[in-house]
Amino acid sequence: MLYKIILFCLLTTSLIGEEIVYLKTPKLVRENIIGTNVGIRPFRKTGVRIESEWLNDKLLVHNYGYGGSGMTLSFGGALEVLEILGHHQIPSKRVAILGGGVVGMALAYDLLLQGYEVHIYAEDWCPNLTSNVAAGIWSPLTYPNDLSNEKKQLHQRMLKNSEARLLKSLGDNPEFMGVRLITSYTFRSEKARPSPKTTQGEEIIAHFDNGVVKKGRRFYELGIDGKLFMDDLYKKVKEKGAILKQVHFETAEDLLNLEESILVNCTSMGSIKLFKDKEFIPIRGQLVYYAPQKEMDYLFAHALDDDPKDSNMFFVSIYPRSDALILGGVYEPSQTDLKINPLVIEKIIDNAEKCLLGDL
Known part of the structure; x- marks a missing residue:
């Protein structure tokens, strides 16, 4: 009918x-x-960076460059990172997330759901982040428009998966507050x-x-609703057992002092200094x-x-x-x-x- x-x-x-x-x-x-x-x-000339490399004996996964679409795409990006970790099959379930914005927090939440022990290292926390400035408008990543087909497909996949995840919060028992x-x-x-x-x-x-x-x-x-969503996500990550540590990293070499064997870089424009990223716009x-x-x-x-x-x-x-x-x-x-x-x-x-x- x-x-x-x-x-x-x-x-x-x-x-x-x-x-x-x-x-x-x-x-x-x-x-x-x-x-x-x-x-x-934080736009990048080559779009979102989600890829892995080795930093000595540590697996380093990059997850940043969302160009102002962090709230929209963060859970799609988290799924991509989880697939990379599954591919490497590292025995350790202890992960260090670098950065406490929405991209890092969404990943932390999903890692905790999968049974990982999560340590988050950041200089600032909610509500003193760029993510807290964002209004929360649904913002598919459309700039720059001269990306490779592979990168465009990544963005579309992240959008599709993130949208499917957040749509579940429209019901009577929402996973996250502020989604409408x-x-x-x-x-x-x-x-x-x-x-x-x-x-x-x-x-x-x-x-x-x-x-x-x-x-x-x-x-x-x-x-x-960026205010409700960020406050709720931050609260849930802490309640699920993430360990938050306020710290400043000067160089990538500083990361070698961390105990975790898996590192995920969600520092956004912090990657300019830490990893010499010259792709930012x-x-x-x-x-x-x-x-x-x-x-x-x-x-x-x-x-x-x-x-x-x-x-x-x-x-x-x-x-x-x-x-x-x-x-x-x-x-x-x-x-x-x-x-x-x-x-x-x-x-x-x-x-x-x-x-x-x-x-x-």
Whole structure:
């Protein structure tokens, strides 16, 4: 019966043209700003690095370079690492994970489920990580787009496996907190470059309650409340027995002093110094946090026209989370300074305000 209802809705929509939807307008009142944040998206020229090598008599598995898609892909990456460990068949069940972000924590969780003894070595812990900056928007890895077919297949496999894993948290007994299905509405300015998210889904006409009308698209996707998810994952890893040690590694040689015979490198951009990785393409992002708005239950995304005079690429993304309404966005290539730029923040806010008024 359900498929008949869905089919009827699709046929009706196709006959009458774009569906009209009525949406609450996000209230981006400046007095409601509760904070700002900045983080680096760790893209790599050759995509995610998941491979093994030997560091003297220690098996070293690399697992990093997720390019801002850590929450989306981390469990897919964990499965790849588990397969590598199974291939090597090392007798020891004691593993050292280097790095305490979402990639390392997801792997730690799955290793613990498989009976491994897990020691996590990191300089910082939740909530003081780049992973805590991430809003939690479902973000398949699409950049850079000139990767080898083998690497593209790896990314797709990780996406598929991670999505299948997180979908299990939508039921009555979720494995992780903060996982949900969210409705996404995407719009774009006339000359904005199309992207996968601005071309997928069904065409709609959105009527906002401030009187603005926009043509766009609607689709449904997984969404992660980054605050709830990271806190829950961190808690579960500790409860399952992982041993956390705060430490700073200066060189790869420092790792030889560890007792574990299996090391998994999840240090992300820490690999630049530790392992001389020259493949990184750091892209900075900045966010504005507004007081949470319970009536906002959808993702608003708007692609903007490129400014040839500006090396930064701006867009508008408004994402509801339990602790805040989060506004992004910008891609700032080659920027690694973790200081808020007030001029960029002002432009992010100004772009969003103009979009919601129908001026962009």
